[in-house]
Amino acid sequence: MSQSYDTVFVGSGLGALASASLMAQRGQKVLVVEKHNIPGGYASNFRRKDFTFDVSLHSFDGVVRGAHSFKVIEACGVADKVEFLHHPTLYRYRSPDIDITVGHRDLEGYKQTLYRCFPEEIDNIDRLFAESKRNYKDLCGFLYSPKPFWMRFVATPFAYPRVLRYGHETVDKYFSRFTRNERLKEVLSAQWSYYGLPAKDLAFGYFSYPFIDYLENGGYSIKGGSQALSSALVEVIEAHGGRVELESGVQQILVDRGRVTGVVTRRSGPVKARNVVANVSPHAVVGLAGKQHFPSKYLTRLDKLKFSVSGFQVYLGLDCPLSELGVGPEEYIHFFSPGKTQRTQFEHIQAGELHQDNTSWSINYFSNVDPSMVPPGKSSLGLFTLTGPDVWHSLDKLAYRRKKAALTDLLIANAERVIPGLRDHIEVCEAGSPRTMTKFTQNPQGAIYGFEQTPQQSGLFNRFPQKYPVKGLYQVGAWTFPGAGFIGTMLSARLLVDRYF
Ligand SMILES: Cc1cc2nc3c(=O)[nH]c(=O)nc-3n(C[C@H](O)[C@H](O)[C@H](O)COP(=O)(O)OP(=O)(O)OC[C@H]3O[C@@H](n4cnc5c(N)ncnc54)[C@H](O)[C@@H]3O)c2cc1C
Numbered sequence: 001m002s003q004s005y006d007t008v009f010v011g012s013g014l015g016a017l018a019s020a021s022l023m024a025q026r027g028q029k030v031l032v033v034e035k036h037n038i039p040g041g042y043a044s045n046f047r048r049k050d051f052t053f054d055v056s057l058h059s060f061d062g063v064v065r066g067a068h069s070f071k072v073i074e075a076c077g078v079a080d081k082v083e084f085l086h087h088p089t090l091y092r093y094r095s096p097d098i099d100i101t102v103g104h105r106d107l108e109g110y111k112q113t114l115y116r117c118f119p120e121e122i123d124n125i126d127r128l129f130a131e132s133k134r135n136y137k138d139l140c141g142f143l144y145s146p147k148p149f150w151m152r153f154v155a156t157p158f159a160y161p162r163v164l165r166y167g168h169e170t171v172d173k174y175f176s177r178f179t180r181n182e183r184l185k186e187v188l189s190a191q192w193s194y195y196g197l198p199a200k201d202l203a204f205g206y207f208s209y210p211f212i213d214y215l216e217n218g219g220y221s222i223k224g225g226s227q228a229l230s231s232a233l234v235e236v237i238e239a240h241g242g243r244v245e246l247e248s249g250v251q252q253i254l255v256d257r258g259r260v261t262g263v264v265t266r267r268s269g270p271v272k273a274r275n276v277v278a279n280v281s282p283h284a285v286v287g288l289a290g291k292q293h294f295p296s297k298y299l300t301r302l303d304k305l306k307f308s309v310s311g312f313q314v315y316l317g318l319d320c321p322l323s324e325l326g327v328g329p330e331e332y333i334h335f336f337s338p339g340k341t342q343r344t345q346f347e348h349i350q351a352g353e354l355h356q357d358n359t360s361w362s363i364n365y366f367s368n369v370d371p372s373m374v375p376p377g378k379s380s381l382g383l384f385t386l387t388g389p390d391v392w393h394s395l396d397k398l399a400y401r402r403k404k405a406a407l408t409d410l411l412i413a414n415a416e417r418v419i420p421g422l423r424d425h426i427e428v429c430e431a432g433s434p435r436t437m438t439k440f441t442q443n444p445q446g447a448i449y450g451f452e453q454t455p456q457q458s459g460l461f462n463r464f465p466q467k468y469p470v471k472g473l474y475q476v477g478a479w480t481f482p483g484a485g486f487i488g489t490m491l492s493a494r495l496l497v498d499r500y501f
Pocket residue numbers: 010011012013014015016033034035036039040041042043055056057058059060061248249250251279280284311313437440441442443448449476477478479483484485486487488489
């Protein structure tokens with residue numbers, strides 16, 4: 001083998017790039033191997049004509065100087081290389097009975113809005129937020145403590161008790177400690193599509209950090225799109241002697257007597273490494289290393305884990321400013337919810353019955369936050385819905401194309417009801433389906449959030465571990481603790497490096 005590294009990364013999603021930047025800054029020799037021709041995985045951009053679109057980012061919570069989430073950005077060395085643009089409002093929630101706007105960094109204003117919608121729940125709302133803020137403090141204490149990981153772990157029952165107290169609950173169960181009002185609970189979890197599960201199934205331990213982080217510290221886009229963050233991380237890695245190998249791919253993880261010894265990449269062939277960190281699905285890791293290296297019990301448990309839901313996004317470039325279509329500069333994310341419970345909506349999502357009367361969907365007015373990604377005088381927006389993967393992956397080519405076109409048309413028709421005349425201004429239209437997600441990231445079944453974030457698959461004890469039963473083999477990114485999302489995957493990087501490197 002010609003080359004030798006301390007650590008090789010399989011994939012260049014945010015989890016890998018963030019960990020590689022941390023390790024490279026500590027003097028480790030790192031190699032990041034990526035299959036695609038650009039780094040970032042879901043955290044990347046694409047261009048159509050003169051329009052640039054962010055593949056995934058709708059909202060990045062809490063990335064403002066002084067806030068906890070920003071510490072990860074600073075640690076990765078990109079705080080001065082990337083500009084975060086705050087959203088004018090956090091979101092607008094629109095359903096048949098309630099239409100509310102949640103302001104930027106305005107938890108108190110949000111509470112006042114909830115008081116008006118649910119006047120009989122004022123005390124409960126106060127108690128719920130007081131405890132949720134204490135829980136957020138405990139979580140941040142645990143996640144950002146400078147103490148060694150084992151010390152934090154031992155101290156958790158005394159120093160961060162809520163991490164354990166609520167760690168096994170669903171969001172609904174936690175909210176039920178304070179209120180029996182089903183409607184209030186659904187309104188409080190209006191952002192549920194960000195986490196891929198209804199509140200009745202979603203792990204509170206996972207939801208509780210961004211829940212308060214968004215409200216207290218705001219939602220952000222990245223100037224120039226999330227590619228700017230991924231490229232800045234690559235810059236840090238390379239400035240510290242690391243290497244990022246694009247249009248390559250890991251074809252094999254080499255294991256000898258229970259220990260990784262390196263990888264085989266498409267471009268470089270065999271490469272020696274003391275550690276291999278996977279940023280791809282654990283199922284892919286087992287395939288790359290060979291089943292024989294894992295205990296059979298481990299493989300049985302892995303096979304029982306459920307993948308998260310997938311998503312479908314339509315990216316539109318418009319030939320006029322949003323203001324010409326009656327969209328004000330204060331608009332950013334609108335969640336549209338039909339008069340059905342989240343659970344019923346989720347059943348429709350998994351069955352592929354995505355009519356607007358069945359399921360939530362959302363609009364993101366991208367160019368209201370970052371006009372630099374569109375030509376002057378033009379604008380862009382995204383239409384998004386969750387979707388189950390099964391209804392997409394089994395289709396033949398023609399049926400797939402038809403389904404993709406039909407759902408694109410349906411989402412545009414939904415949007416036209418709130419933006420009359422939209423169709424006449426579409427200059428560019430692109431759509432990403434679960435199959436697109438798999439094609440560009442290899443994530444199985446187009447999973448957009450790693451393993452499903454139920455209490456059984458989330459939290460300190462239940463999330464897929466960062467360490468494999470093969471020496472020197474680790475996991476980072478959405479599939480492991482704490483879970484998916486921009487901050488989730490970057491936090492997983494920080495925890496991995498703090499704990500094992
Ligand atoms: C449409 C959409 C919207 C989203 N919106 C938000 C949002 O608003 N806010 C938020 O916080 N999160 C959002 N997310 C989630 C977030 O984007 C992801 O959780 C996160 O980016 C995943 O990062 P990761 O580190 O797990 O790696 P991934 O992004 O999954 O990247 C894995 C990488 O590994 C590469 N790879 C695979 N196999 C190999 C191989 N054999 N060799 C080499 N490379 C390989 C892939 O090409 C890919 O680049 C969204 C996701 C999607 C899809």
